[in-house]
Amino acid sequence: xxxxxxxxxxxxxxxxxxxxxxxxxxxxxxxxxxxxxxxxxxxxxxxxxxxxxxxxxxxxxxxxxxxxxxxxxxxxxxxxxxxxxxxxxxxxxxxxxxxxxxxxxxxxxxxxxxxxxxxxxxxxxxxxxxxxxxxxxx
DNA sequence: GCCAACGTTGGC
DNA sequence: GCCAACGTTGGC
Numbered sequence: 001x002x003x004x005x006x007x008x009x010x011x012x013x014x015x016x017x018x019x020x021x022x023x024x025x026x027x028x029x030x031x032x033x034x035x036x037x038x039x040x041x042x043x044x045x046x047x048x049x050x051x052x053x054x055x056x057x058x059x060x061x062x063x064x065x066x067x068x069x070x071x072x073x074x075x076x077x078x079x080x081x082x083x084x085x086x087x088x089x090x091x092x093x094x095x096x097x098x099x100x101x102x103x104x105x106x107x108x109x110x111x112x113x114x115x116x117x118x119x120x121x122x123x124x125x126x127x128x129x130x131x132x133x134x135x136x137x138x
Numbered sequence: 139g140c141c142a143a144c145g146t147t148g149g150c
Numbered sequence: 151g152c153c154a155a156c157g158t159t160g161g162c
Contacts (some may be wrong), residue, residue: 009160033145055160098161117144117159 003123004049005112006064006086015061016035018088020025023089025067028120031076036120040084041070049086050131052112053132059095060131064088093136105129 006028008014018026031037043066051062068085101107107130111121123131132138 007160035145058161115144116161118158 002043002047003125003128004047004066005052005060005121005123006049007052007054007119007121010053014053015088015091018051018062018064018086018090019091021087023067023087025085027074027085028083029069029073031073031083031119032081033119035118037070037081037083039120039122040082043070043084045069048089050128051088057095057097058096058099060092060101060135061095061133062088062091063137064119072111085109085114092132096131096134100134101131104130104134 002137013026015053028040031040045066045068047066049064049066051064052060066084067087070082070084072079073081073083098112101110102113107113107127110123110127111118115121
Protein backbone atom coordinates (compact mmCIF):
# COMPACT_ATOMS: atom_id res chain seq x y z
CA UNK A 1 0.00 0.00 0.00
CA UNK A 2 1.18 3.51 -0.79
CA UNK A 3 1.39 6.32 1.73
CA UNK A 4 0.99 9.99 0.90
CA UNK A 5 0.44 13.43 2.35
CA UNK A 6 -2.12 15.97 1.16
CA UNK A 7 -1.76 19.60 2.07
CA UNK A 8 -4.59 22.05 2.35
CA UNK A 9 -5.10 25.47 3.77
CA UNK A 10 -7.84 24.99 6.35
CA UNK A 11 -9.30 28.37 5.35
CA UNK A 12 -10.06 26.92 1.95
CA UNK A 13 -10.61 23.25 2.66
CA UNK A 14 -9.99 21.87 6.11
CA UNK A 15 -10.32 18.52 7.83
CA UNK A 16 -13.91 19.26 8.98
CA UNK A 17 -14.85 19.91 5.34
CA UNK A 18 -13.29 16.63 4.34
CA UNK A 19 -15.09 14.76 7.12
CA UNK A 20 -18.36 16.35 6.07
CA UNK A 21 -18.03 14.68 2.66
CA UNK A 22 -18.20 11.31 4.34
CA UNK A 23 -17.49 8.15 2.42
CA UNK A 24 -18.35 9.83 -0.87
CA UNK A 25 -15.03 11.63 -0.57
CA UNK A 26 -13.88 14.70 -2.41
CA UNK A 27 -12.06 15.29 -5.66
CA UNK A 28 -8.63 16.68 -4.82
CA UNK A 29 -8.85 19.26 -7.57
CA UNK A 30 -6.84 22.39 -8.12
CA UNK A 31 -3.37 20.87 -8.19
CA UNK A 32 -1.32 22.60 -10.89
CA UNK A 33 2.05 21.10 -10.29
CA UNK A 34 3.49 18.19 -12.24
CA UNK A 35 5.21 16.51 -9.35
CA UNK A 36 2.07 16.60 -7.26
CA UNK A 37 0.01 15.36 -10.20
CA UNK A 38 2.43 12.54 -10.88
CA UNK A 39 2.15 11.48 -7.28
CA UNK A 40 -1.62 11.32 -7.65
CA UNK A 41 -1.30 9.31 -10.84
CA UNK A 42 0.78 6.80 -8.92
CA UNK A 43 -1.94 6.30 -6.31
CA UNK A 44 -4.17 3.28 -6.10
CA UNK A 45 -7.57 2.97 -4.52
CA UNK A 46 -7.02 2.05 -0.88
CA UNK A 47 -3.75 3.95 -0.49
CA UNK A 48 -3.58 5.99 2.71
CA UNK A 49 -2.68 9.61 3.18
CA UNK A 50 -2.15 12.19 5.88
CA UNK A 51 -4.25 15.33 5.80
CA UNK A 52 -2.06 18.34 6.61
CA UNK A 53 -3.15 21.87 7.46
CA UNK A 54 -0.74 24.41 5.97
CA UNK A 55 -0.37 28.00 7.14
CA UNK A 56 -2.89 27.66 9.93
CA UNK A 57 -2.05 24.93 12.38
CA UNK A 58 0.81 23.49 10.36
CA UNK A 59 -0.04 20.04 11.57
CA UNK A 60 -1.14 16.64 10.38
CA UNK A 61 -4.69 16.25 11.56
CA UNK A 62 -6.16 13.16 9.98
CA UNK A 63 -5.95 10.11 7.79
CA UNK A 64 -7.58 9.81 4.40
CA UNK A 65 -7.96 7.04 1.88
CA UNK A 66 -7.76 7.23 -1.89
CA UNK A 67 -11.22 6.26 -3.13
CA UNK A 68 -10.86 6.93 -6.86
CA UNK A 69 -7.85 6.74 -9.12
CA UNK A 70 -6.69 9.84 -10.95
CA UNK A 71 -9.14 11.26 -13.46
CA UNK A 72 -9.43 14.61 -15.24
CA UNK A 73 -9.74 17.57 -12.90
CA UNK A 74 -13.32 18.79 -13.21
CA UNK A 75 -12.30 22.37 -12.45
CA UNK A 76 -10.28 22.85 -15.64
CA UNK A 77 -10.44 22.02 -19.34
CA UNK A 78 -6.67 21.71 -19.44
CA UNK A 79 -6.04 18.02 -20.12
CA UNK A 80 -2.74 18.12 -18.27
CA UNK A 81 -4.36 18.12 -14.87
CA UNK A 82 -6.08 15.26 -13.17
CA UNK A 83 -6.62 14.19 -9.61
CA UNK A 84 -7.77 11.45 -7.27
CA UNK A 85 -10.66 11.43 -4.81
CA UNK A 86 -10.00 11.02 -1.12
CA UNK A 87 -12.25 10.32 1.83
CA UNK A 88 -11.67 10.91 5.52
CA UNK A 89 -10.88 7.76 7.50
CA UNK A 90 -10.16 9.03 11.00
CA UNK A 91 -8.62 11.97 12.82
CA UNK A 92 -5.35 11.70 14.66
CA UNK A 93 -6.06 11.57 18.38
CA UNK A 94 -3.36 14.20 18.73
CA UNK A 95 -2.37 16.32 15.73
CA UNK A 96 1.29 16.07 14.80
CA UNK A 97 2.81 19.47 14.16
CA UNK A 98 5.44 20.41 11.64
CA UNK A 99 7.59 21.45 14.56
CA UNK A 100 7.36 17.95 16.01
CA UNK A 101 8.22 16.35 12.69
CA UNK A 102 11.31 18.52 12.37
CA UNK A 103 12.83 17.24 15.59
CA UNK A 104 11.54 13.68 15.49
CA UNK A 105 14.21 11.06 14.77
CA UNK A 106 13.30 9.18 11.62
CA UNK A 107 11.48 12.05 9.98
CA UNK A 108 14.52 14.05 8.89
CA UNK A 109 13.97 13.12 5.27
CA UNK A 110 10.27 13.81 5.09
CA UNK A 111 9.30 15.71 1.97
CA UNK A 112 7.19 17.91 4.20
CA UNK A 113 10.36 19.20 5.79
CA UNK A 114 12.63 19.26 2.76
CA UNK A 115 10.23 20.39 0.04
CA UNK A 116 7.51 22.13 1.93
CA UNK A 117 5.91 23.56 -1.18
CA UNK A 118 4.97 20.27 -2.78
CA UNK A 119 1.25 19.90 -2.17
CA UNK A 120 0.92 16.14 -2.68
CA UNK A 121 3.83 14.18 -1.31
CA UNK A 122 4.94 10.59 -0.86
CA UNK A 123 5.44 9.29 2.67
CA UNK A 124 7.52 6.24 3.48
CA UNK A 125 6.13 3.32 5.48
CA UNK A 126 8.53 4.17 8.33
CA UNK A 127 7.45 7.80 8.38
CA UNK A 128 3.83 6.69 8.34
CA UNK A 129 4.26 4.48 11.36
CA UNK A 130 6.18 7.09 13.35
CA UNK A 131 3.55 9.74 12.74
CA UNK A 132 0.68 7.40 13.56
CA UNK A 133 2.44 6.64 16.85
CA UNK A 134 2.89 10.33 17.59
CA UNK A 135 -0.73 10.90 16.67
CA UNK A 136 -1.93 8.38 19.20
CA UNK A 137 -3.09 5.73 16.74
CA UNK A 138 -2.19 2.11 17.21
C1' DG B 139 2.94 40.90 6.39
C1' DC B 140 7.37 39.60 4.71
C1' DC B 141 10.29 37.10 2.06
C1' DA B 142 12.80 32.95 0.35
C1' DA B 143 12.19 29.09 -2.49
C1' DC B 144 10.71 27.31 -6.40
C1' DG B 145 7.82 26.20 -10.43
C1' DT B 146 5.90 28.03 -14.62
C1' DT B 147 5.63 31.05 -18.50
C1' DG B 148 6.99 33.17 -22.52
C1' DG B 149 10.21 35.90 -25.33
C1' DC B 150 14.18 35.30 -27.86
C1' DG C 151 16.35 25.30 -25.53
C1' DC C 152 17.69 28.95 -22.46
C1' DC C 153 16.76 32.05 -19.06
C1' DA C 154 14.66 36.19 -17.05
C1' DA C 155 10.41 37.57 -15.20
C1' DC C 156 6.73 36.54 -12.66
C1' DG C 157 3.39 34.33 -9.55
C1' DT C 158 2.49 31.31 -5.79
C1' DT C 159 3.32 28.86 -1.69
C1' DG C 160 4.03 28.53 2.95
C1' DG C 161 7.00 29.08 7.05
C1' DC C 162 8.22 32.54 10.05
